[in-house]
Amino acid sequence: MSETAREHPAVQKASSGNPRSIMYREALREALLEEMRRDASVFLLGEGIARRGGSYKVTEGLLNEFGPKRVIDTPLAEATFTGAGVGAALTGMRPVVEILFIDFSMLILDQIANQAAKLQFMTNKQCSVPMVLRTQGGAGNGLAAQHSQSLEAIFYHIPGLHLAMPATPYDAKGLMKSAIRSDFPVVFIEHKLLYMTEGEVPEEEYLIPFGEASIKRPGNDLTLVAWSNMLPRSLKAAESLAEEGIDIEVVDPRTLVPLDKKTIVDSVRKTQHLVIVQEAVRRGGVASDIASYVHEEAFDYLDAPIEIVAGLNTPIPYNLSLEKACIPQEVDIIEAVRRALARTV
Amino acid sequence: MRGRTILTRPKTQDPRPKTQDPRPKTQDPRLRDLETRVFRSPKLSQFGMRGYNPSGMSEAIAGIIDEKGKVRSGAVVPEIDRDDLIRLYRAMLLNRRVDERMLKLQRQGRISFYVGAAGEEGAIIGSAFAMQDDDWLIPCYREAGAAFLRGYSLKDFTNQLYGNLEDEIKGRQMPCHWASRELRLASVSSPVGSQIPHANGFGLAAKFTGRKEVALVYFGEGATSEGDFHVACNIAGVFKAPVVFFCRNNQWAISVPSEVQTASETYAIKAKAYGIEGVQVDGNDVLAVYQVTVEAAERARRGEGATLIEAITYRQGAHTSSDDPRAYRSDDEVAVWKKRDPIERFRIFLVDQGYWSAAQDKKLEEELNEEIQTAVRRAEKLGPPDIETVFQDVFAEMPWHLREQLDELNETLNSEVE
Numbered sequence: 001m002s003e004t005a006r007e008h009p010a011v012q013k014a015s016s017g018n019p020r021s022i023m024y025r026e027a028l029r030e031a032l033l034e035e036m037r038r039d040a041s042v043f044l045l046g047e048g049i050a051r052r053g054g055s056y057k058v059t060e061g062l063l064n065e066f067g068p069k070r071v072i073d074t075p076l077a078e079a080t081f082t083g084a085g086v087g088a089a090l091t092g093m094r095p096v097v098e099i100l101f102i103d104f105s106m107l108i109l110d111q112i113a114n115q116a117a118k119l120q121f122m123t124n125k126q127c128s129v130p131m132v133l134r135t136q137g138g139a140g141n142g143l144a145a146q147h148s149q150s151l152e153a154i155f156y157h158i159p160g161l162h163l164a165m166p167a168t169p170y171d172a173k174g175l176m177k178s179a180i181r182s183d184f185p186v187v188f189i190e191h192k193l194l195y196m197t198e199g200e201v202p203e204e205e206y207l208i209p210f211g212e213a214s215i216k217r218p219g220n221d222l223t224l225v226a227w228s229n230m231l232p233r234s235l236k237a238a239e240s241l242a243e244e245g246i247d248i249e250v251v252d253p254r255t256l257v258p259l260d261k262k263t264i265v266d267s268v269r270k271t272q273h274l275v276i277v278q279e280a281v282r283r284g285g286v287a288s289d290i291a292s293y294v295h296e297e298a299f300d301y302l303d304a305p306i307e308i309v310a311g312l313n314t315p316i317p318y319n320l321s322l323e324k325a326c327i328p329q330e331v332d333i334i335e336a337v338r339r340a341l342a343r344t345v
Numbered sequence: 346m347r348g349r350t351i352l353t354r355p356k357t358q359d360p361r362p363k364t365q366d367p368r369p370k371t372q373d374p375r376l377r378d379l380e381t382r383v384f385r386s387p388k389l390s391q392f393g394m395r396g397y398n399p400s401g402m403s404e405a406i407a408g409i410i411d412e413k414g415k416v417r418s419g420a421v422v423p424e425i426d427r428d429d430l431i432r433l434y435r436a437m438l439l440n441r442r443v444d445e446r447m448l449k450l451q452r453q454g455r456i457s458f459y460v461g462a463a464g465e466e467g468a469i470i471g472s473a474f475a476m477q478d479d480d481w482l483i484p485c486y487r488e489a490g491a492a493f494l495r496g497y498s499l500k501d502f503t504n505q506l507y508g509n510l511e512d513e514i515k516g517r518q519m520p521c522h523w524a525s526r527e528l529r530l531a532s533v534s535s536p537v538g539s540q541i542p543h544a545n546g547f548g549l550a551a552k553f554t555g556r557k558e559v560a561l562v563y564f565g566e567g568a569t570s571e572g573d574f575h576v577a578c579n580i581a582g583v584f585k586a587p588v589v590f591f592c593r594n595n596q597w598a599i600s601v602p603s604e605v606q607t608a609s610e611t612y613a614i615k616a617k618a619y620g621i622e623g624v625q626v627d628g629n630d631v632l633a634v635y636q637v638t639v640e641a642a643e644r645a646r647r648g649e650g651a652t653l654i655e656a657i658t659y660r661q662g663a664h665t666s667s668d669d670p671r672a673y674r675s676d677d678e679v680a681v682w683k684k685r686d687p688i689e690r691f692r693i694f695l696v697d698q699g700y701w702s703a704a705q706d707k708k709l710e711e712e713l714n715e716e717i718q719t720a721v722r723r724a725e726k727l728g729p730p731d732i733e734t735v736f737q738d739v740f741a742e743m744p745w746h747l748r749e750q751l752d753e754l755n756e757t758l759n760s761e762v763e
Contacts, residue, residue: 051673052600075570075606076537076598104536142457142508144519146535283746312750314735319508319516320457321729325754335757 020203025195027169028058031176032096034205036066039094042180043070045081046098046134055100056136056195082108082133086116089131094180102137102189103146109154116185117160129185132176136190138229138279139311139327143192144318150228150280150311155187156256156289162186162210163257167231169199171254174208182210191229211258215267219249222273222337225264225290227252230277230328237333248337256286264290265297272303273340277328282310307336406657407637408627412685414693423636427700432494433474433631434695435709437466437688440490442713443499444662446721447506447520451666455725456506460521462487464629464661467687468593469563470494471634472656476561476589476642481547483531483540483562486521487593491563495528503720509727515737516730538564538571541590545577548586548645559645561589561638566612566655567598575619578653582620587645589638590621590653593628595660596682600673616653628656629687632694659685732758 022030036042043066044050044059050073053060063071074081078099085097099105105112116129139148155163162184166172172190179186216231217238226234231252238248249267253260268274274294276287287308294306309328316326409420416422425433444461451459462469465487473482473491482491489502501513505523508516514524524532531547534540544562551558568574569592581588592612596603609615616623622644626637634656641652659682663670670679695701736743736751743751 047598048600053672055667073601073605075601076567077570077572079572080570107536107539142519144522145517147519282750312735312754313746314739315517317508317515317517317730317735318457318519318522319512319729322508322516322732322735325732326735 021198024169027173031173035180042094078107082111089129096132099135102135130183132179132186138191140193145315148316164255165189165228210255213253213260213263217250219247221247223267223271224250226277268298269301275307275336277309304340309336406625409632414690436494458520459666461662464659467631468628468656468658471631472638475638481529481560485563499720503724507724510730515734538568538573541577544588548588559587566594578619581651585650588651589641592655599664613655622652625655628658
């Protein structure tokens with residue numbers, strides 16, 4: 001399959017020779033561990049990441065190996081320790097700053113949007129900010145309006161920031177390692193429902209470059225673009241529809257900035273139908289932006305209007321059944337696919 | 346303010362006989378430090394001799410009843426009538442029992458999340474009791490006890506935990522994120538410290554319109570590291586805002602211990618930099634908390650400006666149901682603080698005063714248990730709010746981009762029914 005060739009060769013090796021399945025959070029932890037061992041300038045900064053090992057255990061045990069100089073529990077001062085991260089990065093260090101919930105990243109917007117994102121440009125490359133901002137978003141645990149948001153569009157919008165939203169353990173590890181090694185500021189958004197999901201990750205080291213989408217399921221009838229926790233949901237929808245003979249191609253951009261437009265456009269030219277799934281609210285989202293690119297570059301190939309499946313334009317409520325109604329479910333994706341295909345002449 | 350000298354004072358000057366100390370000996374440096382700083386402070390043990398210093402902003406930690414529930418010698422007990430004292434006790438015990446029950450519900454998966462206040466009831470309820478009905482309370486997230494004292498019903502509280510169709514805030518907020526405009530309880534907000542600047546707004550609005558209202562804002566010691574805290578204290582100082590900044594120093598900001606949170610000698614001392622008053626109080630002594638808060642509120646009401654109160658207390662339980670403190674602190678430490686429990690101390694005080702008995706206590710326990718059971722049973726039976734409520738109140742009037750989604754959703758739901 002030509003599609004799997006897009007994946008790192010190590011994957012095939014792992015699945016054929018030495019298959020090893022680990023959790024998303026373990027994959028992230030491995031990435032941090034390996035990069036910290038490799039490069040002494042990498043250090044971690046955040047709330048409850050050292051002794052407690054992070055709310056989702058991504059940094060568990062790192063304090064023991066690297067000590068309190070490299071795994072730093074900060075006082076509760078998001079804007080200030082993010083600013084400290086920016087400062088350290090300006091001196092050539094490679095801080096990985098953790099913000100517990102993406103909702104709280106609104107407290108650090110100045111440091112990210114006005115400082116980290118722009119310093120390289122404003123100084124004509126005299127300095128750069130090789131910092132990774134790790135955070136997690138998304139709904140699904142009944143955590144309501146201030147702990148459940150999908151805010152990637154805010155970071156997507158700001159020139160100068162790279163943006164990764166991996167959906168699998170494999171992608172999480174490979175992208176995190178690339179993020180730490182990159183010389184630009186990266187916003188790395190994890191999903192709270194993905195931490196416990198498992199997937200194959202090779203023992204051997206590998207990197208995943210930014211700006212390379214991954215075709216998670218090849219198909220011919222329709223292209224589904226989805227990222228983060230909408231990927232597993234889209235894959236499930238694709239499997240259900242496969243039973244009816246509908247052959248869907250699922251594309252995960254993996255990084256939204258840079259966006260692998262070519263893979264998406266190529267896929268749409270082949271399938272002639274596009275459904276984009278995002279957990280974030282419908283308005284002003286990345287899905288709309290992807291749709292606009294496809295309109296520009298593949299309009300003549302489309303057999304039906306692009307469908308966007310997205311969150312409701314509301315804050316996320318606490319009540320679980322209301323929360324569920326606010327976030328795209330498998331059934332919503334299936335319906336959107338049917339709508340798109342029904343319009344085919 | 347207490348100086349660091351306290352820490353280095355030789356142990357031989359500890360006036361209490363060693364044999365009276367039943368606490369387990371430990372080599373945990375944090376634990377040693379904590380005992381010394383707070384409760385082995387010679388100044389505190391001498392405090393009973395000096396009594397409560399009504400000028401407030403004293404050099405020692407304010408306290409009225411000691412760890413064993415006895416009135417410190419020379420201390421002035423505030424004049425509170427019997428019924429009110431029992432009301433205070435009832436609210437504290439209710440808070441404790443509600444927390445115990447609701448945390449169990451969370452463990453059983455019946456609610457998604459819970460924030461308990463075990464060990465901090467004295468600080469929370471004593472301070473709320475000191476405020477007048479027209480004063481605003483601006484909660485952090487651990488102050489359900491203050492809400493109960495104000496009259497927020499257990500029924501409303503429990504419905505909120507379940508986010509059911511009778512929930513006053515329509516199932517929109519996380520458990521323990523209540524609000525009641527009627528009772529002047531501002532909305533609980535998750536991002537740490539974000540409520541502190543609001544207090545200046547509440548206070549200044551009262552000042553500008555000539556109302557004699559004061560705003561009391563709660564936050565943990567961890568929040569004092571947020572910029573919002575410093576900015577708010579500064580603005581309160583400049584405008585002489587009628588505000589009480591109430592810092593619950595419960596020793597732990599989730600897993601970060603108090604001594605890593607700040608390099609200041611105390612939290613109260615931070616007030617000095619902003620030109621407002623600062624005071625430390627034994628947060629497990631509900632009467633001392635009350636007295637200190639009354640004085641701070643009255644200062645504010647007289648137009649003399651804001652006060653930062655540091656209530657020294659302890660979070661006996663986990664930060665929230667999402668936390669497991671065994672990962673970062675010792676059982677010994679918790680045991681030490683459980684001996685300083687605010688409810689137990691206050692109960693002994695009430696019994697000593699002849700206001701309370703074991704029989705009354707038993708009856709109250711049964712009554713609270715029944716109340717809690719009733720509220721839970723009822724809340725659990727109720728379904729979710731109507732789906733349309735999700736679209737309401739995002740804007741004053743529903744714009745097209747929400748109306749369209751609502752229509753779509755209704756269409757889907759109707760087709761599913763068919």
